[in-house]
Amino acid sequence: MSEHFDAIVVGAGPAGNSAALVMAKAGLKVLQIERGETAGAKNVQGAILYADALERLIPEFRDEAPLERHVVEQRVWLLDERSHTGAHYRSDDFNEDRPNRYTILRATFDQWFAAKVREAGALQITDTTVTELVRDEGGRVIGVETDRDGAPLYADVVVLGEGVNGLVGQRAGVRPELDPQHVALAVKETIFLSEEAVQDRFNLDGEDEGVVIEVMGSVSAGMVGTGFLYTNRESISLGVGCLLSDFQETQIPAYVLLDRMKSHPSIAPLIRDGETKEYVAHLIPEGGYDAIxxxxxxxxxxxxxxxxxxxxxxxxxxxxxxxxGRLAGETVAALKREGLACNEANLKRYRHALEQSFVMKDLKKYRRLPGVLHGNKHLLTAYPRAISQAMQTFLRVDDVDKRSKERRMMSQFRAARGGWWNVFTDALKMARAWR
Amino acid sequence: MTTSHDAPKPAQRMEERLYKNRYLVDEGRPHVTLRRRAIDSDELKSLVRLCPAGCYTKVERGRVELSLDGCMECGTCRIVCQATGEIEWSYPRGGFGVAFKFG
Structure with missing residues (x-):
């Protein structure tokens, strides 16, 4: 295979598939290379699909894609060892013609998405690991080497959608090595129950409605991290992830956190008698804007x-x-259309398009958050415990008068952070990080 | 502090946790190998606890041993030991290694 392609896409996850789809639809000659035996075989996510981003690529996806449940209820739980304090939002408005969020299983979803890329005309090869970028004498990337026998594969542009732990970009020096402070290690189980059990336990009407629970507090054992529980059609995706640098510090194995979460009194009944059919681990990039x-x-x-x-x-x-993926694909397609080279100067349009989109705007908005959480781990432990104590004081009915209860709640809360000044500065720090 | 590198007893043995996972083993071609030093670094020892698949275990005389059965290719060990140079990490050949059923 010594043919020349307009573009080579490394990886068939959501980013690579989006880029390949857009370029193939624009009539470019696209080669997509995936190391798994199928697209999705190496891919891990919670997983929530946000409809808008996919709808811009495949408007009719709801009729075809393997979706689990659309999300009608979002719960956020603050856990301490024995309790959870929750905020729930559920609305029948989420039972709309074009729901906004779905739970998915990535192995099946990515296969479907990759098939759409093939339908659009891209050539796709699986079971093939890209090992190196190939450069010309001037340093320009002109193709890739794979672990298959044969000559390098050449293209005008190589789009790297190789995932968080992708090695091609790092070996070629176009991506820096990952910093343990910039990645979370997450572990997850897919726990099977009957469809009815999922619906009964989460108060769901029918096979399509789903619930998402994000969990903070004791679930991360003082590390920067969160847990999650998502309802699929007949299974639960339950996982927990924390910064790798924090795991290094605490030396708590990730699966121990997962087991603790599964046995938490608020969570255990939700997964009781379930059968775990897969246990996965994956890194998540969490460095935010400054790590791009x-x-x-x-x-x-x-x-x-x-x-x-x-x-x-x-x-x-x-x-x-x-x-x-879409914006990179659109950039390349536009350059081709205009007869311009995919060189450093012209490809800057991709970054520019990203700056105009919600992607960079949002990441920029939260650029301080990783640093604030890293330096203020008590935010994830002291407050859940203080809130739990306050709730117990508030809810237990006994012979203590309400005014005394209120005073006790306030003093418990203050004691949890060693004074109101600390509570105030915590609030200020979070407000700044969120701004 | 050597005792801190012993992994605590989880609720379930690692083999039980992993046995439902699907793997296509590339016999005789491990994708992660150790480049031994005279003494194992603390980073390498820490993988006994950090590797989510329990691939790293401590054997006699405190040496760390690697068994790739169960590896989910997450890259944790690669990042933890990037500075020590004790781990040679590449992806399995195309098609081999873990094959997620649900992901």
């Missing part, structure tokens, strides 16, 4: 997790992957 590498150069561009495109504050990733 150079996104393009002579003959290459980076999309998705490989570019650190995750909004950890809002647990968004697949939508950023799809949007970065």
């Amino acid at each position: 590498p150079n996104l393009s150069g002579d003959g290459w561009a980076i999309v998705g997790d490989a570019g650190q495109f995750v909004n950890s504050a809002h647990r968004e990733g697949s939508n950023l992957a799809m949007t970065t």
Whole structure:
């Protein structure tokens, strides 16, 4: 295979598929290379699909894609060892014709998405690991080497959608090595129950409605991290992730956190008698805006997790992957149409398009958050415990008068942070990080 | 502090946790190998606890041993030991390694 392609896309996850789809639809000659035996075989996510990003690529996806449940209820739980304090939002408005969020299983979803890319005309090869970028004498990327026998594969541009732990970009020096402070290690189980059990336990009407629970507090054992529980059609995706640098510090194995979460009195009944059919681990880029590498150069561009495109504050990733893939694909397609080279100067349009989109705006908004959480871990432990104590004082009915209860609640809360000044500065720090 | 590197007893043995996972083993071609030093670094020892698949275990005389059964290719060990140079990490050949059923 010594043919020349307009574009080679490395990886068939949401970012690579989006880029390949857009370029193939624009009539470009696209080769997509995936190391798994199928698209999705190597891919891990919670997983929530955000409809908008996909709808811009495949408007009719709801009729075809393997979706689990659309989300009608969002819960946020603050856990301490024995309790949870929750905020729930549920609305029948989410039972709309074009729901906004779905739970998905990535292995099946990515296969479907990759098939759409093939339908659009891209050539796709699986079971093939890209090992190196190939450069010309001037340093311009002109193709890739794979672990298959044969000559390098050449293209005008290589789009790297190789994921967070992708090695191609790092080996070629276009992506820096990952910093343990910039990635979370997450572990997850897919726990099977009957469809009826899922519906009964989460108060769901029918096989399509779903619930998402994001969990903070004792679930991360003092580390910067969160847990999650998502309802699929007949299974629960339950996982927990914390910064790798924090795992290094505490030396708590990730699966021990997962087991603790599963046995928490608020969570155990939800998964009781379930059968775990898969246990997975994956890294999540959490470095935010400041950890984003150079996104393009002579003959290459980076999309998705490989570019650190995750909004950890809002647990968004697949939508950023799809949007970065789409914008990179559109940039390349436009350059082709205009007869311009995919060189460093022209590919800067991709970065520019990202700056105009929600992707960079959101990541910029939260750029301080990783640092604030890293330096203020008590935010994730002291407050859940204080809130739990306050709730107990408030809810237990006994012979203590209400005014005394209020005073006790206030003093418990103040004691949890060693004084009101600390509570005030915590609030200020969070407000700044959120601004 | 050597005792801190022993992984605590989880609720479930690692083999039980992993046995439902699907793997296509590339016999004789491990994708992660150790480049031994005279003494294992603290980073390498820490993988006994940090590797989510329990691939790293401590054997006699405190040496760390690597068994790739169960590896989910997450890259944790690669990042933890990037400075020590004790781990040679590449992806399995195309098609081999873990194959997620649900992901």
